[in-house]
Amino acid sequence: MKKLYKIGGILSLHDDELQALAIPERVIQVKVQIPGADGKIKTFIGWRSQHNSALGPYKGGVRYHPNVSQDEVIALSMIMTWKNSLLQLPYGGGKAGIRVDPKSLTRAELELLSRNFIDAIYKYIGSDIDIPAPDVNTDSQVMSWFIDEYIKITGKVDLGAVTGKPVELGGISVREYSTGLGLAHIAKLAADKFLDGIEGRSVIIQGFGNLGSFAAKYLSELGAKIVGISDSKGGVLNYDGIDVNKALEVKHRTGSVINYPEGKKVTNDELLVSQCDILVPAALENVIHKYNAPKIQAKLIVEGANGPLTADADEILAHRQIPVVPDILANSGGVVGSYVEWANNKMGEIIEEEEAKKLILSRMEKAFSEIYKKYNDLGDQDLRTAAMVVAVERVVKAMRARGMI
Numbered sequence: 001m002k003k004l005y006k007i008g009g010i011l012s013l014h015d016d017e018l019q020a021l022a023i024p025e026r027v028i029q030v031k032v033q034i035p036g037a038d039g040k041i042k043t044f045i046g047w048r049s050q051h052n053s054a055l056g057p058y059k060g061g062v063r064y065h066p067n068v069s070q071d072e073v074i075a076l077s078m079i080m081t082w083k084n085s086l087l088q089l090p091y092g093g094g095k096a097g098i099r100v101d102p103k104s105l106t107r108a109e110l111e112l113l114s115r116n117f118i119d120a121i122y123k124y125i126g127s128d129i130d131i132p133a134p135d136v137n138t139d140s141q142v143m144s145w146f147i148d149e150y151i152k153i154t155g156k157v158d159l160g161a162v163t164g165k166p167v168e169l170g171g172i173s174v175r176e177y178s179t180g181l182g183l184a185h186i187a188k189l190a191a192d193k194f195l196d197g198i199e200g201r202s203v204i205i206q207g208f209g210n211l212g213s214f215a216a217k218y219l220s221e222l223g224a225k226i227v228g229i230s231d232s233k234g235g236v237l238n239y240d241g242i243d244v245n246k247a248l249e250v251k252h253r254t255g256s257v258i259n260y261p262e263g264k265k266v267t268n269d270e271l272l273v274s275q276c277d278i279l280v281p282a283a284l285e286n287v288i289h290k291y292n293a294p295k296i297q298a299k300l301i302v303e304g305a306n307g308p309l310t311a312d313a314d315e316i317l318a319h320r321q322i323p324v325v326p327d328i329l330a331n332s333g334g335v336v337g338s339y340v341e342w343a344n345n346k347m348g349e350i351i352e353e354e355e356a357k358k359l360i361l362s363r364m365e366k367a368f369s370e371i372y373k374k375y376n377d378l379g380d381q382d383l384r385t386a387a388m389v390v391a392v393e394r395v396v397k398a399m400r401a402r403g404m405i
């Protein structure tokens with residue numbers, strides 16, 4: 001919120017306009033119940049926050065997590081408004097969460113929970129209204145249950161009502177790796193501007209999950225040298241370079257990248273402050289904070305996770321003149337991939353993989369150019385501020401045109 005007020009200052013927005021931007025249009029709270037395997041009814045709480053629809057239907061993921069809260073869902077839905085606007089997608093922002101530990105449920109319980117969640121919110125979603133997608137702990141299987149339930153309940157085969165579906169249900173194969181692919185290409189564009197190119201640059205990636213592993217693969221293909229990777233168990237550093245395919249094989253075989261045979265084992269804390277050209281935090285939020293930001297040795301940070309830097313860290317790194325490519329651009333390959341899927345579903349078309357990749361990357365490159373131009377125009381602000389100014393300004397213009405502010 002503090003950030004939004006800062007952007008409001010740059011864009012000369014008055015308090016009423018900021019208020020209209022900050023407050024979500026609708027937050028739906030639902031009670032989701034399922035009969036447990038032990039015969040007792042289990043009850044869960046969930047929310048869908050529909051933050052802003054000035055640019056189009058709400059769009060954003062659904063997360064299943066034991067700690068999710070209404071405030072978190074609202075904050076994340078606002079971030080989706082800015083991300084969709086920045087990428088010039090015809091969407092507003094939305095997000096949902098159910099407070100549940102999915103690992104404590106059987107597969108049958110998880111399916112019922114997913115279907116009952118759609119039963120609770122189906123009136124408020126649809127391809128022209130609000131389009132859910134995967135997020136933390138939800139995947140293409142959960143999206144399949146969502147769309148099946150939606151079709152059964154409404155009687156409409158509206159495949160664009162949910163994205164992140166398997167290919168057989170109108171999904172696109174690119175979606176699995178689009179976030180990592182997009183991040184690698186944005187890192188290259190940023191390296192061209194701030195580091196004289198990506199070729200031979202050393203890269204450390206925290207988090208070798210879906211995003212981190214694909215980012216590593218595509219960064220290597222672009223000529224960068226992966227020198228550090230990690231997961232929840234710890235990390236490994238090797239300045240001769242880490243073989244990404246071998247690291248994937250080790251992770252699948254042993255459960256963790258710490259068993260990668262060549263290199264030095266390090267903790268996640270050590271990994272983040274190790275020497276490298278480019279640092280990609282791609283695991284959790286708030287991992288770079290006021291205590292470790294002064295020790296960061298990277299020359300460029302590209303945010304993979306959502307919110308990996310605290311506001312204090314942002315300030316320290318800006319002061320140290322270490323550029324940070326913000327999450328709303330760097331990890332937007334997923335939502336741009338979702339847009340391609342949705343547009344295909346709406347048109348009844350099936351896009352080729354190469355064509356989808358091209359569309360995603362060109363959209364992200366355009367956003368990068370726009371941010372970089374704004375960054376230069378503003379002169380004394382960081383890349384995150386430049387990105388937010390571009391994103392918020394577009395939403396404000398749409399709201400003004402529609403008479404929403």
Ligand code: NAD
Binds near residue numbers: 206
């Ligand atoms: P994932 O679950 O596939 O991978 C997460 C990785 O982080 C795993 O390797 C895990 O071991 C590691 N990890 C967990 N706790 C850790 C810790 N304490 N220290 C270091 N590593 C730890 O998730 P993902 O899809 O790769 O997403 C990673 C981040 O990127 C999340 O913040 C997510 O919200 C964000 N994101 C992902 C996508 C996407 O399309 N995958 C899109 C946008 C944003």
